[in-house]
Amino acid sequence: MVEKGTSLLKMMEISVAEAEKRTGKNAVNMQETYTVYLIETSVEHIIWTNPVPDSLWRRYSEFELLRNYLLVTYPFSVVPPLPEKRAEFVWHKLSADNMDPDFVERRRVGLENFLLRVASHPDLSSDKIFYSFLTEENGWKETVFETGFQAKADSRLKALNATFRVKNPDKRFAEMKHYGDELQSVISQLLRVRARAADRLYGVYKVHGNYGRVFSEWSAIEKEMGDGLQSAGHHMDAYAASVDDILEEEEHYADQLKEYLFYADALRAVCRKHELTQYELEMAAQDLTSKKQQREELATGTIRTFSLKGMTSKLFGQETPEQREAKVKMLETQIEEGEELVKERNTECEEFVKSAWVDIERFKEQKDHDLREALISYAIMQISMCKKGIQVWNNAKECFSKM
Amino acid sequence: MSEVSMTRKQQDLILPNGTPVDTSSPASSSSLLNRLQLDDDLDGETRDLFVTVDDPKKHVSTMETYITYRVCTKTTRTEFDLPEYSVRRRYQDFDWLRNKLEESQPTHLIPPLPEKFVMKGVVDRFSEEFVETRRKALDKFLKRVADHPVLSFNEHFNAFLSAKDLNKRQGLALLTKMGESVKYVTGGYKLRARPVEFAAMGDYLDVFTQKLGTIDRIAQRIIKEQSEFLMELREYGPVYSSWSSFEEDLHDPLEGVSGCVSNCSSALEELTEDMSEDFLPVLREYVLYIESMKNVLKKRDQVQAEYETKLEAVVFREDKKTPVPSDVEKCQDRVECFNADLKADWDRWQNNKRQDFRQLLTGMADKNIQYYEKCLAAWESLIPLLQDKQDAKGETN
Numbered sequence: 001m002v003e004k005g006t007s008l009l010k011m012m013e014i015s016v017a018e019a020e021k022r023t024g025k026n027a028v029n030m031q032e033t034y035t036v037y038l039i040e041t042s043v044e045h046i047i048w049t050n051p052v053p054d055s056l057w058r059r060y061s062e063f064e065l066l067r068n069y070l071l072v073t074y075p076f077s078v079v080p081p082l083p084e085k086r087a088e089f090v091w092h093k094l095s096a097d098n099m100d101p102d103f104v105e106r107r108r109v110g111l112e113n114f115l116l117r118v119a120s121h122p123d124l125s126s127d128k129i130f131y132s133f134l135t136e137e138n139g140w141k142e143t144v145f146e147t148g149f150q151a152k153a154d155s156r157l158k159a160l161n162a163t164f165r166v167k168n169p170d171k172r173f174a175e176m177k178h179y180g181d182e183l184q185s186v187i188s189q190l191l192r193v194r195a196r197a198a199d200r201l202y203g204v205y206k207v208h209g210n211y212g213r214v215f216s217e218w219s220a221i222e223k224e225m226g227d228g229l230q231s232a233g234h235h236m237d238a239y240a241a242s243v244d245d246i247l248e249e250e251e252h253y254a255d256q257l258k259e260y261l262f263y264a265d266a267l268r269a270v271c272r273k274h275e276l277t278q279y280e281l282e283m284a285a286q287d288l289t290s291k292k293q294q295r296e297e298l299a300t301g302t303i304r305t306f307s308l309k310g311m312t313s314k315l316f317g318q319e320t321p322e323q324r325e326a327k328v329k330m331l332e333t334q335i336e337e338g339e340e341l342v343k344e345r346n347t348e349c350e351e352f353v354k355s356a357w358v359d360i361e362r363f364k365e366q367k368d369h370d371l372r373e374a375l376i377s378y379a380i381m382q383i384s385m386c387k388k389g390i391q392v393w394n395n396a397k398e399c400f401s402k403m
Numbered sequence: 404m405s406e407v408s409m410t411r412k413q414q415d416l417i418l419p420n421g422t423p424v425d426t427s428s429p430a431s432s433s434s435l436l437n438r439l440q441l442d443d444d445l446d447g448e449t450r451d452l453f454v455t456v457d458d459p460k461k462h463v464s465t466m467e468t469y470i471t472y473r474v475c476t477k478t479t480r481t482e483f484d485l486p487e488y489s490v491r492r493r494y495q496d497f498d499w500l501r502n503k504l505e506e507s508q509p510t511h512l513i514p515p516l517p518e519k520f521v522m523k524g525v526v527d528r529f530s531e532e533f534v535e536t537r538r539k540a541l542d543k544f545l546k547r548v549a550d551h552p553v554l555s556f557n558e559h560f561n562a563f564l565s566a567k568d569l570n571k572r573q574g575l576a577l578l579t580k581m582g583e584s585v586k587y588v589t590g591g592y593k594l595r596a597r598p599v600e601f602a603a604m605g606d607y608l609d610v611f612t613q614k615l616g617t618i619d620r621i622a623q624r625i626i627k628e629q630s631e632f633l634m635e636l637r638e639y640g641p642v643y644s645s646w647s648s649f650e651e652d653l654h655d656p657l658e659g660v661s662g663c664v665s666n667c668s669s670a671l672e673e674l675t676e677d678m679s680e681d682f683l684p685v686l687r688e689y690v691l692y693i694e695s696m697k698n699v700l701k702k703r704d705q706v707q708a709e710y711e712t713k714l715e716a717v718v719f720r721e722d723k724k725t726p727v728p729s730d731v732e733k734c735q736d737r738v739e740c741f742n743a744d745l746k747a748d749w750d751r752w753q754n755n756k757r758q759d760f761r762q763l764l765t766g767m768a769d770k771n772i773q774y775y776e777k778c779l780a781a782w783e784s785l786i787p788l789l790q791d792k793q794d795a796k797g798e799t800n
Contacts, residue, residue: 190642193638371653372656375660375789376789387779396764
């Protein structure tokens with residue numbers, strides 16, 4: 001097995017090679033069509049490499065299960081996101097249909113990306129469930145459920161959605177959460193406007209194709225001008241057709257942005273988890289303090305805190321010394337337990353902060369690097385588009401000048 | 404007359420008749436020459452008449468507000484008293500000229516004027532763009548007349564270019580309007596068949612009008628789509644800016660992208676404006692030109708119809724030995740003159756059309772090339788900025 005800390009990717013090649021449509025009966029015994037993805041792995045041996053990679057088929061819901069498991073099991077990790085379930089931020093040409101071949105293809109790439117990210121994560125890559133996801137086709141689901149993560153998942157979900165106020169959150173986590181919110185908001189906006197702009201750009205290019213047709217018709221009634229017009233028309237057709245490739249490339253850029261849109265969510269989940277652990281620590285500490293206060297009151301006889309029991313005993317007479325001693329003893333036990341709990345929770349909190357912050361720093365570096373790369377490739381795409389435009393119009397200009 | 408040569412640009416000019424040219428006034432020859440040297444050479448023809456329209460000015464009076472344009476002429480023709488003129492004319496003066504030309508030279512194709520009526524409230528008659536578009540069209544109109552071997556010698560054209568006060572002339576013209584127009588307007592004669600070559604012209608013009616209409620619609624649609632794309636870009640760029648405000652490492656790259664998008668937006672705006680101001684008006688002008696040509700063809704038909712009808716009447720009434728009466732002969736002459744003039748004008752028009760459209764479409768291609776070049780420059784200059792930190796980081800690792 002893989003040592004903890006070493007990336008699985010160093011030992012194994014992983015790819016999502018293909019996608020296929022299947023039909024079968026679902027949980028409610030109805031026919032359904034779904035897509036499965038072929039995961040290929042090949043382990044590198046010192047002596048030889050596998051001539052034929054191992055492979056198995058998984059569907060999207062199984063990927064989701066894996067991710068949910070990882071989220072619960074590694075709450076201090078920024079868990080890589082899955083590609084979107086349904087196509088969002090579409091511009092008019094892209095189908096929002098999950099069965100659309102373009103969507104399936106982009107999802108295949110996204111799923112491969114997800115696996116590679118997990119496999120190169122210092123903590124997640126050594127997980128057994130992850131390994132068996134890649135290598136054991138049958139019975140994997142049962143294995144996952146056997147870990148009992150489902151129970152944790154439910155309470156986690158409840159906690160993440162609950163509102164509570166933390167008195168002393170770690171400032172860095174509060175800032176990170178805020179950053180996650182802003183990142184999510186700005187990328188959503190960017191994707192939305194980009195989709196609208198893509199729609200418009202498509203229109204601009206395609207209308208130029210009409211020039212092709214009219215130039216051709218016009219050239220039929222011309223003598224000397226005819227040839228020039230006709231060939232210019234062909235270039236206009238080429239120009240109109242070129243937008244399809246341009247926009248397909250831009251979709252890759254959009255996918256890169258989308259990954260970080262979803263990553264922002266994962267980041268926020270970690271910050272939220274910190275708040276939760278901090279809150280639980282604060283609750284335990286608060287509880288302990290109040291119990292200690294109660295003990296003090298019983299010992300000195302002064303009542304500083306209001307208690308119904310205290311009031312009733314005042315009204316209906318003092319308690320017996322035996323009763324009082326029993327109470328004190330109970331409190332002492334509770335205080336001991338409370339102190340243990342506070343210590344526990346404190347350690348939990350500290351460890352969480354430590355591990356989470358390490359992963360957050362790792363994530364920050366990864367994000368800066370990846371997004372910079374994405375911007376560079378976006379600029380390169382724009383440059384290529386401009387160069388193509390210059391070429392086409394130069395060709396057309398040559399034809400016009402020969403008119 | 405001496406040819407206009409490039410080397411004389413800088414020197415003080417002395418005209419062939421010995422008078423020095425006043426180079427201080429804006430209408431002086433040197434500045435005129437500088438402008439004119441950019442004009443196309445008409446197949447090597449030597450020109451002796453140069454006309455330009457420029458310097459629009461707004462005039463506000465109690466009665467009305469209107470624009471006048473300066474019309475500058477430089478010529479060596481003896482038909483003109485002076486070698487150069489500078490007069491101010493308003494649109495209705497151009498309109499007067501065109502009407503006079505149509506009446507006095509009905510066998511010739513008169514170039515079109517930009518549209519007379521503009522809907523108040525829809526178009527601002529005094530906006531810079533509108534005035535400039537109109538000026539260009541008026542300039543073209545006069546140049547086309549000046550280049551025409553017959554029209555350029557028309558007395559009304561001469562008056563238009565030289566008379567200080569055109570209104571007087573206009574007044575006189577109104578009186579003679581009736582008389583002149585009777586000459587060629589014939590009524591109700593039916594032409595049996597248009598001769599093949601003129602029918603071909605008619606067919607060509609019909610199809611050509613259609614195609615120009617289509618091109619106009621396409622160009623308008625492109626401008627609309629580009630404008631909407633521009634709107635999105637203007638929203639798109641700033642998002643990168645607001646993103647950069649809460650990033651550290653990525654701050655500069657994101658700002659850079661925002662700046663790039665902004666540059667591309669400006670370039671696109673320029674392209675759209677240019678197409679609106681330069682491309683569409685010329686297309687529309689040609690549609691008007693075609694209408695003029697069609698009208699000339701119709702007039703020709705009328706003249707031929709009159710001749711044929713009169714000829715038939717004579718043939719029916721008398722026997723063939725009687726000589727053809729003189730008025731029928733005159734009709735025949737008119738037909739032959741008209742046909743000759745029209746054919747010559749048609750050839751000239753076809754030639755000009757070819758040049759005009761070559762220039763127009765090449766111009767359109769150029770504008771698009773310039774747009775892409777500006778965008779290319781912006782994105783290319785961004786790449787080193789985006790990669791910069793990476794290299795620095797690589798060095799410290």
